[in-house]
Amino acid sequence: MKEPIRVIQYGVGPIGAAMVRLMLEKPGLEIVGAVDVDPAKAGKDLGEVARAGRKLGVAVSAAAAPVLKAGGDIVVHTTSSYLVDVQEQLLECLDAGINVVSTTEELSYPFRKHPELSRLLDSRARERKVALLGTGVNPGFAMDKLALTLATVCHKVEAVEVRRVVNASKRRLPLQKKVGAGLTVEEFRAQVAAGILKHHGLPESAAMIADGLGLAVDRIEETIDPMVAEEKVVTEFLEVAAGRVAGVHQIARAFAGPKQLIFLELKMYVGAKESIDAVTIHGLPELNLAVNGGIHGDLATVAVTVNCIPEVVQARPGLRTSRDIPMCFFPGTT
Amino acid sequence: MKEPIRVIQYGVGPIGAAMVRLMLEKPGLEIVGAVDVDPAKAGKDLGEVARAGRKLGVAVSAAAAPVLKAGGDIVVHTTSSYLVDVQEQLLECLDAGINVVSTTEELSYPFRKHPELSRLLDSRARERKVALLGTGVNPGFAMDKLALTLATVCHKVEAVEVRRVVNASKRRLPLQKKVGAGLTVEEFRAQVAAGILKHHGLPESAAMIADGLGLAVDRIEETIDPMVAEEKVVTEFLEVAAGRVAGVHQIARAFAGPKQLIFLELKMYVGAKESIDAVTIHGLPELNLAVNGGIHGDLATVAVTVNCIPEVVQARPGLRTSRDIPMCFFPGTT
Numbered sequence: 001m002k003e004p005i006r007v008i009q010y011g012v013g014p015i016g017a018a019m020v021r022l023m024l025e026k027p028g029l030e031i032v033g034a035v036d037v038d039p040a041k042a043g044k045d046l047g048e049v050a051r052a053g054r055k056l057g058v059a060v061s062a063a064a065a066p067v068l069k070a071g072g073d074i075v076v077h078t079t080s081s082y083l084v085d086v087q088e089q090l091l092e093c094l095d096a097g098i099n100v101v102s103t104t105e106e107l108s109y110p111f112r113k114h115p116e117l118s119r120l121l122d123s124r125a126r127e128r129k130v131a132l133l134g135t136g137v138n139p140g141f142a143m144d145k146l147a148l149t150l151a152t153v154c155h156k157v158e159a160v161e162v163r164r165v166v167n168a169s170k171r172r173l174p175l176q177k178k179v180g181a182g183l184t185v186e187e188f189r190a191q192v193a194a195g196i197l198k199h200h201g202l203p204e205s206a207a208m209i210a211d212g213l214g215l216a217v218d219r220i221e222e223t224i225d226p227m228v229a230e231e232k233v234v235t236e237f238l239e240v241a242a243g244r245v246a247g248v249h250q251i252a253r254a255f256a257g258p259k260q261l262i263f264l265e266l267k268m269y270v271g272a273k274e275s276i277d278a279v280t281i282h283g284l285p286e287l288n289l290a291v292n293g294g295i296h297g298d299l300a301t302v303a304v305t306v307n308c309i310p311e312v313v314q315a316r317p318g319l320r321t322s323r324d325i326p327m328c329f330f331p332g333t334t
Numbered sequence: 335m336k337e338p339i340r341v342i343q344y345g346v347g348p349i350g351a352a353m354v355r356l357m358l359e360k361p362g363l364e365i366v367g368a369v370d371v372d373p374a375k376a377g378k379d380l381g382e383v384a385r386a387g388r389k390l391g392v393a394v395s396a397a398a399a400p401v402l403k404a405g406g407d408i409v410v411h412t413t414s415s416y417l418v419d420v421q422e423q424l425l426e427c428l429d430a431g432i433n434v435v436s437t438t439e440e441l442s443y444p445f446r447k448h449p450e451l452s453r454l455l456d457s458r459a460r461e462r463k464v465a466l467l468g469t470g471v472n473p474g475f476a477m478d479k480l481a482l483t484l485a486t487v488c489h490k491v492e493a494v495e496v497r498r499v500v501n502a503s504k505r506r507l508p509l510q511k512k513v514g515a516g517l518t519v520e521e522f523r524a525q526v527a528a529g530i531l532k533h534h535g536l537p538e539s540a541a542m543i544a545d546g547l548g549l550a551v552d553r554i555e556e557t558i559d560p561m562v563a564e565e566k567v568v569t570e571f572l573e574v575a576a577g578r579v580a581g582v583h584q585i586a587r588a589f590a591g592p593k594q595l596i597f598l599e600l601k602m603y604v605g606a607k608e609s610i611d612a613v614t615i616h617g618l619p620e621l622n623l624a625v626n627g628g629i630h631g632d633l634a635t636v637a638v639t640v641n642c643i644p645e646v647v648q649a650r651p652g653l654r655t656s657r658d659i660p661m662c663f664f665p666g667t668t
Contacts, residue, residue: 022489137487149483150625151663152641153471153634155356214665285633289625291484296619300487307486326660329485331548 002333005313008033008072008098009050010089011079012041012060014174015103017050018302019076024052028333029309033067034060064089068096073313076305077102081200083114090132091124099130101305101312105200107134109144109208109321112220122319131315135308135322137300138164139201142291143264144208145322147279150289157213157283161263162205166297167272168247173237175298179247180226181270182238188226188245198224199266202252206262210254212323215261217254225249233271246270268297306330336667339647342367342406342432343384344423345413346375346394348508349437351384352636353410358386362667363643367401368394398423402430407647410639411436415534417448424466425458433464435639435646439534441468443478443542443655446554456653465649469642469656471634472498473535476625477598478542479656481613484623491547491617495597496539500631501606502581507571509632513581514560515604516572522560522579532558533600536586540596544588546657549595551588559583567605580604602631640664 007029009020016036023029034046039062041049047056061067068075075093080086083106090107093100110118125132134140143162151157168176180188180197191197203220210217229246232239240246247269254262275294281287307330315325341363343354350370357363368380373396375383381390395401402409409427414420417440424441427434444452459466468474477496485491502510514522514531525531537554544551563580566573574580581603588596609628615621641664649659 025489141486145486146483148662149480152475152479152661153629153637154641154663155359155633155637157663157665213663285630286627287625287629288627289623291621291623293620293622295487295621299489299619303487303489307488323662324660326658327486328482328657329488329491329547331491 002028004028004030005074005309006030006032006072007309008035008067008075009046010035010064010075010077010093012036012046012049013078014172015298015302016078018298019078019306020046020050021052022302022306026306026330026332031056031058032072033070034058035064035067036060037062064092068093068098072098074099074101074309076309077104081105083107083110083117087117090121094121094124094128094130094132097128097130099312100132101308102134103136103301103305104134105136105139106204108136108139108201109204110134112207113203118319126318129317131312131317131320133308133312133315133320133325135304137295137297137304139204139208140322141300141304141327142277142295143202143266144205145327146277146289147209147281148212148323150279150287151213151281154281154287155284157215157281159261159282160209160213161280163265163276163278164267164294165272165274165276166268166294167275168268169233169235169270169272171298176235176237176270179268180245181247182240183245185226185228185245192224197248199248199250199268202250202264202266206252206254206264208321208323209262215254216256217261218256220252220254222250222252227267227269229271235270240270336362338362338364339408339643340364340366340406341643342369342401342409343380344369344398344409344411344427346370346380346383347412348506349632349636350412352632353412353640354380354384355386356636356640360640360664360666365390365392366406367404368392369398369401370394371396398426402427402432406432408433408435408643410643411438415439417441417444417451421451424455428455428458428462428464428466431462431464433646434466435642436468437470437635437639438468439470439473440538442470442473442535443538444468446541447537452653460652463651465646465651465654467642467646467649467654467659469638471629471631471638473538474656475634475638475661476611476629477536477600478539479661480611480623481543481615482546482657484613484621485547485615488615488621489618491549491615493595493616494543494547495614497599497610497612498601498628499606499608499610500602500628501609502602503567503569503604503606505632510569510571510604513602514579515581516574517579519560519562519579526558531582533582533584533602536584536598536600540586540588540598542655542657543596549588550590551595552590554586554588556584556586561601561603563605569604574604
């Protein structure tokens with residue numbers, strides 16, 4: 001029997017809590033610590049905070065230092081979408097000599113937006129001989145890794161299109177609000193302009209595809225528009241009148257000069273008739289892949305992150321991305 | 335500019351020749367040697383033998399030893415489907431301290447059928463600090479790696495089905511003959527019984543999926559039946575009368591006790607209306623993936639093998655499989 005992998009959960013919000021519940025089902029993972037800055041959670045048992053149905057004998061700590069000092073093999077980090085917001089948290093984990101897998105979207109492929117910070121994280125991880133990975137379903141899988149994997153069968157790749165449609169109707173209320181469901185178009189535009197309303201990660205996915213497939217991309221553009229309800233949409237949580245916003249319609253385009261090489265389109269809205277993840281590769285041969293029914297966002301982000309734990313623990317030291325590691329289901333080891 | 339990866343092509347039949355032609359398009363790969371036992375090829379320029387359209391300044395050698403002694407970073411090995419037939423060839427490459435990527439189907443996941451030989455190859459590769467990988471499109475990608483990759487988004491996996499339909503009508507004559515096109519059903523059955531007629535790799539794919547997803551498989555069964563032409567089929571190369579064999583219909587099933595956990599179905603025949611690669615994962619969530627139009631076999635085997643070269647060169651020493659390495663298109667490095 002192998003030694004279990006000792007995990008520290010950093011951030012026990014809804015996604016972090018779901019990570020904990022999934023990890024409890026995996027033999028071979030042992031949760032040895034938990035961190036959350038929320039004073040309402042500090043000192044409480046992680047099982048209670050994560051609604052795991054039982055006590056885990058692990059107290060949530062408001063401070064990371066003592067938990068990291070006590071040691072572990074990997075930190076599962078779920079605190080923010082923005083890399084600059086979490087850089088100190090990540091560096092502290094690396095300095096403690098602990099591997100990190102994080103859902104920070106901007107960490108999934110940070111080299112274009114944050115080149116200096118990428119170099120710093122990479123060199124720090126190498127110094128400490130640990131690996132750092134940002135992943136999740138999107139970015140991290142559905143709009144990047146899946147296309148890269150499919151391209152393994154290609155002789156040539158000229159251009160890539162990825163389309164993801166997510167029906168937000170059956171998702172939790174925060175997700176429905178996050179995509180702007182129920183807003184007027186003007187409110188939506190104002191929230192986009194204020195940087196409040198946005199799904200993060202499309203430019204990161206485009207950059208990962210460009211570098212992975214050797215596409216000479218010189219710029220990546222992103223647009224965020226509303227999906228407007230054509231008829232009234234009623235979900236468990238809210239109602240969207242016709243003409244109001246049902247969700248987001250985001251597109252990232254990557255170009256080499258005037259030529260578009262990558263097109264990534266995400267529609268995430270309530271009332272979507274059909275969820276789908278589709279990849280088209282133009283090249284030799286032409287390829288069309290579809291996941292009909294789509295890949296569920298919240299479930300999948302939690303799964304991807306937990307399933308990557310064993311690979312991150314044994315990865316080459318440094319800043320890794322979904323592109324670098326073999327991704328697979330982790331059944332747990334005993 | 336990085337040092338190029340120095341490649342030795344071992345086996346210059348139709349597939350090996352296609353490997354050479356594709357490698358010539360990849361900056362960062364340099365073909366430094368070639369081996370083929372065929373006396374008709376020995377001494378000739380590899381470019382001529384591989385119909386590359388130009389001389390390459392590399393003579394095909396009937397003996398491996400001098401080529402391996404001259405050195406290289408990786409051998410691209412394309413000589414036989416059977417592991418016992420190629421074990422000496424593989425060991426000789428490993429003993430020379432050279433990494434190997436091979437299309438030998440039985441090498442793709444050899445642990446069940448050849449446990450001792452697997453251990454020998456693994457330990458020899460580790461001793462020499464090189465990696466050895468058996469791969470290709472099937473086994474190696476379409477009926478194993480694709481399913482494993484998709485399962486990354488799962489919380490639980492209970493069972494897996496993979497269906498691959500290949501229209502052999504537009505494939506080369508040897509492939510059409512290999513699947514038995516034109517035979518009577520009796521001839522087909524006799525050739526199956528004699529071990530002549532078979533697509534190799536389904537049990538290997540089933541074993542890779544079982545181990546990768548932690549499915550407690552205790553036995554794998556395989557059946558080979560004819561696809562019988564319902565009406566006359568005419569291809570560029572041959573004609574199949576109604577009632578004659580159009581191709582193979584192979585199924586591998588993996589069980590835990592009485593329960594079927596893995597179902598792999600391959601139909602490769604002339605006159606197939608539609609090629610497709612489809613993966614269904616039963617679990618949480620349920621997933622359905624389809625590559626409509628399918629993944630072209632010959633093209634893809636060559637692509638998968640060449641695209642894996644950089645990963646094999648930097649892989650952990652030992653016997654690796656498609657499961658262990660990140661698979662992606664290799665655009666070439668300059």
